[in-house]
Amino acid sequence: MQVDELLKPFPIKEFHPFPRALMGPGAHELIGPEAIKLGFTKPLVMTSGLRGTNVVQKIVDSLKYHGLEAVVYDKVESNPKDYNVMDAVALYQQNKCDSFISIGGGSSHDACKGARISVAHDGRNVNDFEGFNKSENPSNPPHIAVSTTAGTGSETSWAYVITDTTTDPDNPHKYVAFDDASVATLAIDDPVLYFDCPVDYTAQCGFDVLAHASEPYVSRLNFEPSLGNAIRAIKLTAENLREAVWNGQDLKGREGMMYAQYIAAQAFNSGGLGIIHSISHAVSAFYDTHHGLNNAIALPRVWAFNMPAQYGRFADIAEAMGVDTHGMTKPQAADAALAAAIRLLRDVGIPENFVSVTQDTYSKNRLGQGPTKYYENAKVIKGDDADVDRITNHVLGDACTPGNAKECTFETVRPVVDHCMTGDLDDLLS
Numbered sequence: 038m039q040v041d042e043l044l045k046p047f048p049i050k051e052f053h054p055f056p057r058a059l060m061g062p063g064a065h066e067l068i069g070p071e072a073i074k075l076g077f078t079k080p081l082v083m084t085s086g087l088r089g090t091n092v093v094q095k096i097v098d099s100l101k102y103h104g105l106e107a108v109v110y111d112k113v114e115s116n117p118k119d120y121n122v123m124d125a126v127a128l129y130q131q132n133k134c135d136s137f138i139s140i141g142g143g144s145s146h147d148a149c150k151g152a153r154i155s156v157a158h159d160g161r162n163v164n165d166f167e168g169f170n171k172s173e174n175p176s177n178p179p180h181i182a183v184s185t186t187a188g189t190g191s192e193t194s195w196a197y198v199i200t201d202t203t204t205d206p207d208n209p210h211k212y213v214a215f216d217d218a219s220v221a222t223l224a225i226d227d228p229v230l231y232f233d234c235p236v237d238y239t240a241q242c243g244f245d246v247l248a249h250a251s252e253p254y255v256s257r258l259n260f261e262p263s264l265g266n267a268i269r270a271i272k273l274t275a276e277n278l279r280e281a282v283w284n285g286q287d288l289k290g291r292e293g294m295m296y297a298q299y300i301a302a303q304a305f306n307s308g309g310l311g312i313i314h315s316i317s318h319a320v321s322a323f324y325d326t327h328h329g330l331n332n333a334i335a336l337p338r339v340w341a342f343n344m345p346a347q348y349g350r351f352a353d354i355a356e357a358m359g360v361d362t363h364g365m366t367k368p369q370a371a372d373a374a375l376a377a378a379i380r381l382l383r384d385v386g387i388p389e390n391f392v393s394v395t396q397d398t399y400s401k402n403r404l405g406q407g408p409t410k411y412y413e414n415a416k417v418i419k420g421d422d423a424d425v426d427r428i429t430n431h432v433l434g435d436a437c438t439p440g441n442a443k444e445c446t447f448e449t450v451r452p453v454v455d456h457c458m459t460g461d462l463d464d465l466l467s
């Protein structure tokens with residue numbers, strides 16, 4: 038019997054590995070020495086470029102100072118595309134590199150994880166590895182993942198998310214690959230590197246953290262080793278996100294969010310996700326919008342949808358978010374958790390629904406390189422019936438959907454998606 042078959046009839050759950058990590062202010066100074074310790078001589082640095090900051094140049098200069106010959110691929114796009122991964126693989130092979138360093142948020146780390154898997158299979162297309170543990174070769178080049186945002190957790194997780202551009206352009210596909218072989222060798226989380234993260238990205242990434250933490254906390258997987266990290270990450274986010282957004286040069290808020298993102302990812306790594314992420318992946322696939330922004334808009338609607346299945350867990354979330362739940366019933370406390378999330382969303386300036394995200398106001402790629410080639414004619418989000426239908430269908434096929442607190446069907450999920458598109462958040466509070 039295969040492991041996958043055993044997991045169904047028996048209550049066996051799997052704890053996926055984490056890499057070693059160095060955390061705290063100043064940790065990025067250790068990238069060079071750690072790379073040498075790991076045997077790197079010629080790393081491929083993968084990044085979106087982080088233009089407008091000197092973060093990449095500073096790290097590359099430091100690598101050179103330590104005698105490493107760094108080759109740079111700085112064209113990773115937001116919602117990394119399969120062609121970003123394959124261009125990086127070609128550069129790696131042409132330059133006979135021996136290792137990887139990713140610098141950035143989830144896009145840079147995810148593209149890098151996909152590139153390592155491809156390199157380990159003689160440059161096979163990254164899209165061949167969509168799914169669960171599809172890698173056939175468990176050994177691939179070593180990887181140091183350096184985070185410059187507090188959201189993704191990709192530096193410590195076994196997941197990477199890629200947009201497949203070989204599919205029908207009218208029906209693009211963004212998928213999650215979960216692969217133990219993709220786990221980085223070393224994670225570096227230095228809150229000092231977050232200081233350059235703009236206000237809107239900081240807010241959006243913060244809601245990725247809240248999604249990473251809350252989804253396993255209410256998931257049907259109900260994985261005990263994840264619950265402590267999940268609830269702690271919710272508490273840290275509630276306590277630190279406003280400060281990280283509005284006082285971004287202050288270490289306390291940035292450091293609080295650094296730990297929140299790290300342990301939230303460790304919670305979902307084995308504890309599962311849900312349809313906040315599935316909706317987010319679908320909207321990114323169609324409109325190339327930021328993952329954290331999508332999560333933020335989806336989160337209150339999905340919490341409201343899941344709440345009847347998990348009033349007790351949502352009551353815990355209320356407490357973690359600072360609500361005094363004494364004297365409240367579980368459903369009342371769950372409602373208070375939802376109100377606290379909406380308050381946080383509004384406090385950090387997240388748009389209330391997807392049709393409010395317009396090309397005029399959305400600053401995606403501020404740190405990147407402008408419109409991407411696959412989405413250069415990206416449409417404004419319409420939120421009409423056809424949009425809601427195609428997003429709902431994408432959600433139902435997403436690898437995160439089976440972990441959702443409530444079982445999902447087209448009929449039950451469609452109204453949730455519809456509300457994300459055009460609905461009023463105040464409706465959820467009444």
Ligand SMILES: [Fe+2]
Nearest residue numbers: 189245249328
């Ligand atoms: Fe996420």
